[in-house]
Amino acid sequence: MSADQRWLILSHGFNMDGRAASQTITDKIPYLLKAGIKPTVFSAITGIQDQRFLHRQFLAWGPSAFRFDFRHWFANQYGRGIAYKIMTGLISILLSPFIALEKLCLGYSSQWSWAMPAFLHGLQLIRSGHVDVVYSTGGAWSAHLAALWLKKATGVKWLAEIHDPMVIRSSPEDIGTAIPKNRDARFRQYLERQIVNHADHVWWFTEGALHYAKQRNPLLNTAGYANGFVVLPGAEPPGGLASPKPHVYSSKLNLSHFGSLANDRSLSTILKALSALLKKYPEAKESIRIHAYGAALDSLSIEAIKKGGYENVLIAHGRLEKDPQTGKSGRERVVQKMQDADVLILLHGNDEWCAEYIPSKFYEYLWTGRPIWGITHRNLQLDGMLQDRGAYLSQVGDDRGIGATLEKIWLDWKNQGLIEPKWHPMGVDQAVVRILTETK
Structure with missing residues (x-):
């Protein structure tokens, strides 16, 4: 991939201290910048706003996601003292009937509704000519849903990074093609198919995840469908x-x-x-x-x-x-x-x-x-x-x-003879090199 590419990064939990879903993307940023990538980040309000580039934070539109995001935002701003307990308790009481209605009607995991503001603001940015690539990463699958909508609406190049398997299997013989009873699980199964059908590149973090995704989606890595591969995420020191x-x-x-x-x-x-x-x-x-x-x-x-x-x-x-x-x-x-x-x-x-x-x-x-x-x-x-x-x-x-x-x-x-492990850590630089090589 050539330098000076303008990437719109969709990451619900960006810059949330100590969160694996955050560290997986935030640790890559210095290496992406060094490679000439010009990022714009869309995230929820749950993390700290990054000052190195345009980082826009949006409230989710659904009540359960709003409650989740508000709790983390308030903790970042004011700590987790008495005020936190009072305010978050009050918000929970006020939103509880709407949360119950949301779960009854949809049954999706709480962060799904963040896809809506991410899509609308992303659409505006792409149509104004400021985005070459959309990179969705999660964590929360709302980032992939927003990217799917953007891909269908604009045809923009789309990279999808899947942290955890979207389809949860029940046994070694189960490859995950049966229709789940749970509505959120059914939607994740659908969304995985959509990623394979519409993304340009998609990667998983283990060989096993890629193997089973390929079993469910045999057109993966064929012409007209997503290029799928494995990236070991590593970690920064x-x-x-x-x-x-x-x-x-x-x-x-x-x-x-x-x-x-x-x-x-x-x-x-x-x-x-x-x-x-x-x-x-x-x-x-x-x-x-x-x-x-x-x-x-x-x-x-x-x-x-x-x-x-x-x-x-x-x-x-x-x-x-x-x-x-x-x-x-x-x-x-x-x-x-x-x-x-x-x-x-x-x-x-x-x-x-x-x-x-x-x-x-x-x-x-x-x-x-x-x-x-x-x-x-x-x-x-x-x-x-x-x-x-x-x-x-x-x-x-x-x-x-x-x-x-x-x-x-x-x-x-x-006996003071504990195993002395080999010093062989795995940094994030190798993950970025792998991504840029596969998606160029």
Whole structure:
């Protein structure tokens, strides 16, 4: 692709501190600028407005998306104190009947309505001759919907970046062609077909995601349809990290998890293995600490804590926001905690879609130089990247194997012989090179 291209980037969550959907695109911006791309960004009001180029932020038009966006906007402006609780509570009460009506009539995920202002403002910009390429990225699929409308209305060149699989399969035999009962799932299935039919280029973040998309859309990569390929998103050195911090053993074995938790991606898996370990090494309870950053604990973890008496073992720190005293961003605070860990926990989940998904935190973990304990599910690509760099590896559902891995970590730590991973991080520069090469 030639330099000086004017790109309209549609990203609902652009510049939202600590959000994977945001980092995936915002980390690319310096490399796009260096390559001569002239971006204009349309996003929701949830992030910080970028000053390097034209960045326009729009409120979504639907009530559920308005409530979501307002909460994040208010937190950015005024923090999450008493005023936040009062205002967001009041907005929720006022909008609740309209949200219920929206879900009853449509049943789509909340951010769908952001596509409408993005389309109308994008249409004006394209017709005024200021856009050569539309690049939709998500995250929220409203960006792809707006780009589809713009493509149909103007014929503009369209690049689509799909973060997570749009069609969720139920088993290895299911390729995702059956009509879902859920209305949002039906629309995502439709939207994937439309992307293949109308986008010029589309990429996914794993080989598995591309494989199954091709199974559902056999015309992908044929004349007249989208060119589909894989881009490994990588990550910029979090918090400006330039080199791994030398590891120092302390009196505690600190296992740290970063990111969201759910019953299908639960730290109860670790606690179950810990129960088995303590039968053999009872003294380990005083030495092992499991830290959870970035999200509330899932219900299975809470139940396991109560059942095993692990209140002092599993510590939930919540989401790390910008620290007004030090000025450190949430992302900078996160990388500091990552480097303080002895082992970083990577929970993959147990759903079928794990075959098409690599947690974004994996790419940030690679920059820390700390060993990773990956508990993965049906993803040979992820397993291979972990093994190539040196990691502890277990498989979801293999309780004996997970227990054996925790025991190995415990013994390695006691002997001060934890795995020293290979320093082989994956930056965002390679992703931009791949995109520009494929779409030129």
